[in-house]
Amino acid sequence: MMGHENQGFEDAQIYASREEMESLVLDDDDNNNSGNENNPSSRSNGGANGDGIQHQHPLSSALPFAEIPTTDDDDPLLSSSSPQKSPNSFNSFLEPPSYADAVFRSFDGDHGKQINGHGAASTSSPSSSADYLKISVTDPQKEQDLNNSLVPGGNAYMTYLITTWTNLPEFNGTEFSVRRRFKDVVTLSDRLSDSYRGFFIPLRPDKSVVESQVMQKQEFVEQRRMALEKYLRKLAAHPVIRRSEELRLFLQVHGKLPLMKTTDVASRMLDGAAKLPKQLFGESVVSAAVDPNDVSQPAKGGRDLLRIFKELRQSVTNDWGGTKPPVVEEDKEFLEKRKKLQDFEQELSNVSQQAESLVKAQQDIGETLGQLGLAFVKLTKFESEEAMFNSQKVRAADMKNVATSAVKASRLYRELNAQTVRHLDKLHEYLGVMLAVNNAYSDRSNALLTVQTLLSELSTLNARIEKLEAAASKIFGGDRSRVRKIEELKETMRVTDEAKSCAVREYERIKENNKNELERLDKERHDDFFGMLKGFVANQAGYAEKMASVWETVANETSGYAKN
Amino acid sequence: MITTQRSSTGGGGLQSPRSPSSQPPYLSVSVTDPAKMGNGVQAYISYKVITKTNFPEYQGPEKIVIRRYTDFVWLRDRLFEKYKGIFIPPLPEKSTVEKFRFSAEFIEMRRQALDTFVNRIALHHELQQSEDLRTFLQADEQTMERARSQDTGIFKRKPSDLMQIFRDVQSKVSDVVLGKEKPVEETNPEYEKLKRYIFELEDHLAEAQKHAYRLVKRHRELGQSLADFGKAIKLLGACEGDALGTAFSELGAKSEMLSIKLQREAHHLLMNFEEPLKDYVRAVQSIKGTIAERANAFRQQVELAETIKLKEIDLNKFRLTRSEKMSEAEHEYEELKADSEEATKRFETIVRLMNEEIVRFQEQKTQDMGLAFHEFAKGQARLANGIADAWRSLLPKLEALSSS
Numbered sequence: 001m002m003g004h005e006n007q008g009f010e011d012a013q014i015y016a017s018r019e020e021m022e023s024l025v026l027d028d029d030d031n032n033n034s035g036n037e038n039n040p041s042s043r044s045n046g047g048a049n050g051d052g053i054q055h056q057h058p059l060s061s062a063l064p065f066a067e068i069p070t071t072d073d074d075d076p077l078l079s080s081s082s083p084q085k086s087p088n089s090f091n092s093f094l095e096p097p098s099y100a101d102a103v104f105r106s107f108d109g110d111h112g113k114q115i116n117g118h119g120a121a122s123t124s125s126p127s128s129s130a131d132y133l134k135i136s137v138t139d140p141q142k143e144q145d146l147n148n149s150l151v152p153g154g155n156a157y158m159t160y161l162i163t164t165w166t167n168l169p170e171f172n173g174t175e176f177s178v179r180r181r182f183k184d185v186v187t188l189s190d191r192l193s194d195s196y197r198g199f200f201i202p203l204r205p206d207k208s209v210v211e212s213q214v215m216q217k218q219e220f221v222e223q224r225r226m227a228l229e230k231y232l233r234k235l236a237a238h239p240v241i242r243r244s245e246e247l248r249l250f251l252q253v254h255g256k257l258p259l260m261k262t263t264d265v266a267s268r269m270l271d272g273a274a275k276l277p278k279q280l281f282g283e284s285v286v287s288a289a290v291d292p293n294d295v296s297q298p299a300k301g302g303r304d305l306l307r308i309f310k311e312l313r314q315s316v317t318n319d320w321g322g323t324k325p326p327v328v329e330e331d332k333e334f335l336e337k338r339k340k341l342q343d344f345e346q347e348l349s350n351v352s353q354q355a356e357s358l359v360k361a362q363q364d365i366g367e368t369l370g371q372l373g374l375a376f377v378k379l380t381k382f383e384s385e386e387a388m389f390n391s392q393k394v395r396a397a398d399m400k401n402v403a404t405s406a407v408k409a410s411r412l413y414r415e416l417n418a419q420t421v422r423h424l425d426k427l428h429e430y431l432g433v434m435l436a437v438n439n440a441y442s443d444r445s446n447a448l449l450t451v452q453t454l455l456s457e458l459s460t461l462n463a464r465i466e467k468l469e470a471a472a473s474k475i476f477g478g479d480r481s482r483v484r485k486i487e488e489l490k491e492t493m494r495v496t497d498e499a500k501s502c503a504v505r506e507y508e509r510i511k512e513n514n515k516n517e518l519e520r521l522d523k524e525r526h527d528d529f530f531g532m533l534k535g536f537v538a539n540q541a542g543y544a545e546k547m548a549s550v551w552e553t554v555a556n557e558t559s560g561y562a563k564n
Numbered sequence: 565m566i567t568t569q570r571s572s573t574g575g576g577g578l579q580s581p582r583s584p585s586s587q588p589p590y591l592s593v594s595v596t597d598p599a600k601m602g603n604g605v606q607a608y609i610s611y612k613v614i615t616k617t618n619f620p621e622y623q624g625p626e627k628i629v630i631r632r633y634t635d636f637v638w639l640r641d642r643l644f645e646k647y648k649g650i651f652i653p654p655l656p657e658k659s660t661v662e663k664f665r666f667s668a669e670f671i672e673m674r675r676q677a678l679d680t681f682v683n684r685i686a687l688h689h690e691l692q693q694s695e696d697l698r699t700f701l702q703a704d705e706q707t708m709e710r711a712r713s714q715d716t717g718i719f720k721r722k723p724s725d726l727m728q729i730f731r732d733v734q735s736k737v738s739d740v741v742l743g744k745e746k747p748v749e750e751t752n753p754e755y756e757k758l759k760r761y762i763f764e765l766e767d768h769l770a771e772a773q774k775h776a777y778r779l780v781k782r783h784r785e786l787g788q789s790l791a792d793f794g795k796a797i798k799l800l801g802a803c804e805g806d807a808l809g810t811a812f813s814e815l816g817a818k819s820e821m822l823s824i825k826l827q828r829e830a831h832h833l834l835m836n837f838e839e840p841l842k843d844y845v846r847a848v849q850s851i852k853g854t855i856a857e858r859a860n861a862f863r864q865q866v867e868l869a870e871t872i873k874l875k876e877i878d879l880n881k882f883r884l885t886r887s888e889k890m891s892e893a894e895h896e897y898e899e900l901k902a903d904s905e906e907a908t909k910r911f912e913t914i915v916r917l918m919n920e921e922i923v924r925f926q927e928q929k930t931q932d933m934g935l936a937f938h939e940f941a942k943g944q945a946r947l948a949n950g951i952a953d954a955w956r957s958l959l960p961k962l963e964a965l966s967s968s
Contacts (some may be wrong), residue, residue, distance in 0.1 A: 365782040372775040388773035530966040541955035548948035561934030
């Protein structure tokens with residue numbers, strides 16, 4: 001029940017009108033209705049059907065007010081007189097196999113998710129069934145930051161309890177908890193981006209600009225808690241990232257998070273200033289070279305400012321220059337796939353929007369049916385109380401039939417919608433995945449740009465060396481200063497060449513990551529979307545059948561009025 | 565005249581045989597073929613009114629005339645004047661929104677309501693004998709137009725007058741309910757109960773009708789969003805390709821198909837559930853008019869009775885003084901007595917008729933609503949089954965595609 005109940009269909013207004021419906025109808029009836037609705041034994045009946053507690057979830061987890069099973073036998077609104085509910089109330093609810101199918105199908109998808117977190121192809125990866133990594137985020141608490149406070153009273157911030165259950169060997173232990181704040185999550189996310197270039201890394205929740213101001217609000221904290229949980233579960237679901245050291249440190253190490261914070265502090269504008277420490281330590285001064293190891297990282301602000309400038313210049317040359325850059329993205333397959341994914345993303349966004357409208361329309365029709373039912377209930381009461389003629393009593397009875405059916409149908413719509421939301425949520429999820437894909441592709445292009453930049457540098461250096469050599473050879477006996485310059489340049493070129501090799505390796509590595517991730521994505525996408533489609537369709541069919549039977553009963557009972 | 569026994573209020577009826585005398589008497593009317601006439605601001609809709617009857621006062625077994633909405637209004641006003649105490653069937657409202665006036669849906673709703681209106685009159689054992697009805701059903705257009713424009717005299721009751729009466733009645737009822745006794749009111753507890761019932765009923769019905777109308781809209785909205793969703797997911801399928809793409813496309817197609825079903829059901833709901841509810845509301849409002857008439861008649865009766873008492877006093881005074889005014893006074897007294905008797909008779913007729921009408925009304929409404937409920941349930945069941953079948957049929961396909 002970790003947070004899933006919150007993903008259900010929460011609308012306070014609906015809840016209120018449902019209350020209205022319940023109380024109004026229940027007053028009317030002779031049966032011991034309050035017993036039926038709120039009776040805890042009805043819940044335990046659900047659990048006692050032999051399949052385990054979990055199966056209660058399709059109803060209860062979807063809704064915040066889910067204690068009410070919409071069983072025909074159980075429904076106090078039925079005019080049938082038996083006051084005692086059948087012991088198999090839950091089973092009879094499952095009776096129409098189609099409906100049970102609908103409910104169970106949607107549950108199956110969830111069941112897998114609850115173990116592996118979101119986005120996992122739960123049924124199709126046999127290896128992951130043995131090991132697990134389950135995370136929950138709970139218990140938000142306010143804490144004071146006493147160190148950095150410029151403001152008396154300190155900066156307050158929220159921490160969350162991160163609890164992990166796992167049997168993965170690299171963790172020492174099976175259950176443990178730490179406290180983390182949102183800043184730590186940002187750090188984790190940044191470090192993962194650095195270490196796993198080319199991977200489709202799930203995106204972390206947004207920072208909120210006005211965080212400190214809204215922090216008091218319960219709603220915001222709860223939203224953030226859910227978002228964090230979702231994020232960590234997605235990380236845990238990724239086959240490579242779940243094994244990362246960064247994640248392990250985040251989940252397990254108590255106290256301060258032992259990951260390097262993102263620094264963008266000193267912005268060293270001048271090339272000279274950047275080189276100064278190196279000069280002092282006697283390292284070779286390579287005026288425009290890039291430290292080979294650094295090339296495996298993308299260019300960031302601050303010390304890499306010069307590098308950024310060069311890569312920018314290179315990219316402009318790529319786009320506008322007459323000559324083709326020395327290395328290009330040649331992988332046609334990659335280019336095709338990327339275009340396809342872009343199209344997919346666009347259409348997906350559109351579908352996601354329409355799905356939202358669909359959900360809203362379903363919600364509205366359910367609501368209106370409920371209100372119509374209520375209006376007829378009141379009318380029924382009125383006609384019964386004020387009846388002066390028998391015809392009125394007959395009419396009141398007919399009306400009551402229709403009213404209760406309308407209320408039933410309204411509830412069915414609500415349940416259907418809660419399930420629909422969960423299925424179609426996949427669409428929104430994949431929009432997030434597409435963003436991760438774009439990031440991975442950016443990693444690739446950045447790496448390529450670095451390679452291209454270095455190649456350009458090499459060729460520039462080479463040209464300069466050749467020029468100097470040509471000039472020097474003309475002077476008899478050599479030109480000491482020129483020769484020295486040539487030596488320097490040759491050294492720079494050597495270092496740059498090393499850097500280039502590094503960069504090329506990095507680029508290839510990222511390409512490989514892209515490829516593997518794409519395969520993984522395609523497979524997961526296939527499974528996830530088919531699951532979504534089947535679940536959605538089965539749901540719609542199941543609930544439609546339920547509604548049909550409700551209305552068929554009324555139609556039969558009023559068939560006497562039909563025109564011949 | 566022998567009354568025809570019929571429970572349906574729809575248009576059409578028994579086919580007229582060759583020899584009317586061997587048939588039980590019947591009068592059935594249908595309002596059909598709406599046609600737009602005229603241009604611009606003057607434009608209006610005309611309807612074909614087809615009468616099939618074997619009543620001797622009517623011409624031939626079948627007669628067709630052309631009528632417009634204001635003709636129906638004329639008929640209703642005349643009946644309301646002449647048959648006090650009877651609940652005159654209600655008319656559909658005049659349209660306030662210009663744009664909507666000529667929409668196909670509105671025209672159809674109005675046609676259906678007008679058809680119901682005329683048939684109810686034709687089936688009512690008293691109203692069907694009305695001369696005005698005969699005029700309406702048979703007169704040529706010029707006669708009809710003349711009759712319509714002639715109605716500026718005492719018979720013509722403007723809608724605003726009616727509204728005033730409604731308001732008076734409403735305030736009077738609430739006064740009585742609040743316990744403020746006004747002398748010129750009936751103190752019949754059963755009748756009070758009826759009046760209260762009618763007023764409250766209108767509120768309840770109006771609310772139900774409001775939600776019914778909203779439900780129609782919701783069906784349309786759901787249909788629209790299914791269509792949009794279907795289209796979008798088809799595009800996604802085209803972009804995706806392979807098995808998954810096909811799955812998306814199939815789903816999209818189903819979704820679009822269901823959208824059509826929903827629009828159809830919305831229309832069915834409108835015509836067969838929402839309109840009958842609206843009709844019910846109008847009927848109750850019509851009853852309020854009758855209540856007002858009864859109050860008027862009662863007041864007249866009481867006022868005359870009081871006037872007579874005063875006149876009696878005067879008369880006795882004259883008799884005692886042997887005044888020359890006595891014969892005049894006697895004359896006036898006799899006249900007043902005659903008037904008073906008439907007023908009393910009028911009032912008592914209204915009371916009697918109302919008692920009969922209320923029974924008939926309740927029975928009629930049980931039938932009408934029973935049918936409306938049946939159509940509502942039938943429509944919803946049909947829609948739900950259609951939806952279930954459509955999605956069910958898709959599942960095996962999805963199964964096959966997912967494993968391919």
